[in-house]
Amino acid sequence: MRVGVPKEIKLQEHRVGLTPEAAREYVAAGHTVLVQTGAGAGIDADDDAYRAAGARIAATADEVFAQSDMIVKVKEPQRGEWSRLREGQILFTYLHLAPDPDQTRGLISSGCTAIAYETVTDRTGALPLLAPMSEVAGRLAIEAAGAALRRHSGGRGLLIGGVPGVPPARIVVIGGGVVGVNAARVAAGLGADIIVLDRSLPRLRYLDDLFGGRVRTRFSTLKAVEDEVLQADAVIGAVLVPGASAPRLVARSTLARMKRGAVLVDVAIDQGGCFETSRPTTHAEPTYEVDGVVHYCVANMPGAVPLTSSYALNNATLPFGLALANRGLRAIVEDPHLAAGLNVHRGRITNRAVAESLAAEYTPVATALAA
Numbered sequence: 074m075r076v077g078v079p080k081e082i083k084l085q086e087h088r089v090g091l092t093p094e095a096a097r098e099y100v101a102a103g104h105t106v107l108v109q110t111g112a113g114a115g116i117d118a119d120d121d122a123y124r125a126a127g128a129r130i131a132a133t134a135d136e137v138f139a140q141s142d143m144i145v146k147v148k149e150p151q152r153g154e155w156s157r158l159r160e161g162q163i164l165f166t167y168l169h170l171a172p173d174p175d176q177t178r179g180l181i182s183s184g185c186t187a188i189a190y191e192t193v194t195d196r197t198g199a200l201p202l203l204a205p206m207s208e209v210a211g212r213l214a215i216e217a218a219g220a221a222l223r224r225h226s227g228g229r230g231l232l233i234g235g236v237p238g239v240p241p242a243r244i245v246v247i248g249g250g251v252v253g254v255n256a257a258r259v260a261a262g263l264g265a266d267i268i269v270l271d272r273s274l275p276r277l278r279y280l281d282d283l284f285g286g287r288v289r290t291r292f293s294t295l296k297a298v299e300d301e302v303l304q305a306d307a308v309i310g311a312v313l314v315p316g317a318s319a320p321r322l323v324a325r326s327t328l329a330r331m332k333r334g335a336v337l338v339d340v341a342i343d344q345g346g347c348f349e350t351s352r353p354t355t356h357a358e359p360t361y362e363v364d365g366v367v368h369y370c371v372a373n374m375p376g377a378v379p380l381t382s383s384y385a386l387n388n389a390t391l392p393f394g395l396a397l398a399n400r401g402l403r404a405i406v407e408d409p410h411l412a413a414g415l416n417v418h419r420g421r422i423t424n425r426a427v428a429e430s431l432a433a434e435y436t437p438v439a440t441a442l443a444a
């Protein structure tokens with residue numbers, strides 16, 4: 074199969090669909106890889122690195138789209154890219170179609186076969202192509218908290234780990250899933266005083282075992298969240314209720330009673346945020362202050378570290394991408410987890426949640442593939 078990697082054109086997006094290492098795997102499996110010149114610039118991989126991996130370099134995006142059977146990207150295709158896609162072509166990337174009717178219409182009219190990273194599943198029902206970005210965001214959340222706690226950033230002027238004789242920062246992590254466990258891990262490494270709240274008892278048991286008592290756990294009730302937030306130096310919002318907006322767990326009225334210069338890092342901002350006062354920010358201006366509390370609410374945190382993020386993403390996408398390159402649509406028929414990733418096929422919406430959120434017609438995957 075001819076596999077194409079265009080340069081990402083979304084603002085501030087520096088990740089790339091295939092790293093040179095991943096490109097080499099496709100080439101070794103007998104596929105042709107076509108990479109747009111400069112596509113790897115954001116991860117310090119120049120055209121020669123792709124050539125050394127056996128890929129060919131294309132001068133333009135048009136060339137990549139026109140000559141490829143499968144396009145591998147990171148972000149959802151932008152307006153100018155929809156018309157370049159065509160029937161019979163596979164698109165493998167993050168899509169997030171539910172809140173994006175324009176893009177959905179663009180993919181429908183292209184006739185392409187669009188597989189969304191974020192809805193591919195694994196045996197446990199988890200989302201393996203979302204997890205790596207949650208790992209990155211969880212670890213970054215503590216770095217963000219550390220920077221925001223500094224005095225010149227409006228924070229309390231506190232070092233996360235303290236020093237001998239001076240206590241460390243008290244960090245409260247709300248939600249002990251992938252983001253939460255990674256935040257707790259980095260915070261523990263820095264020497265913080267950490268508590269993780271979750272509503273899942275099995276998850277709290279797992280965290281208790283994992284950290285061997287180094288991290289305290291507490292069942293997440295409204296009272297528990299309030300108690301902990303009032304004592305916190307930094308709070309990491311890491312909750313997720315699948316398919317729903319993030320629950321609002323910290324009310325504006327609570328802020329006035331928090332420590333001055335405390336920090337709220339709302340990782341769940343991409344689902345609307347779990348603090349009442351959260352609003353999305355960018356890497357250019359990541360923080361703002363409400364009632365003396367510093368808010369960090371960057372919606373695409375992994376974008377800050379495209380090198381780490383691209384490799385983390387490729388580690389997760391590679392087996393699925395290779396299956397698609399090796400077996401084409403049969404890979405979707407044979408693998409229910411890839412089938413869960415199919416969102417649009419030849420003009421039909423094949424993901425129920427996407428169809429429902431757009432009040433559009435839903436076609437089951439098997440029906441769409443058989444048509």
Ligand SMILES: NC(=O)c1ccc[n+]([C@@H]2O[C@H](COP(=O)([O-])OP(=O)(O)OC[C@H]3O[C@@H](n4cnc5c(N)ncnc54)[C@H](O)[C@@H]3O)[C@@H](O)[C@H]2O)c1
Pocket residue numbers: 204206207208210247248249250251252253270271272273276293311312313314319320322339340341342343344371372373374375
């Ligand atoms: N801002 C970014 O750049 C970025 C990057 C990656 C992920 N995220 C977001 O981070 C959030 C967390 O992602 P994840 O992968 O860790 O999800 P996850 O499903 O692994 O974990 C979520 C956890 O929240 C818990 N939870 C649900 N309701 C709760 C409540 N009321 N109190 C406490 N815990 C509660 C769940 O039991 C679960 O353990 C999601 O909204 C995700 O979209 C944001």
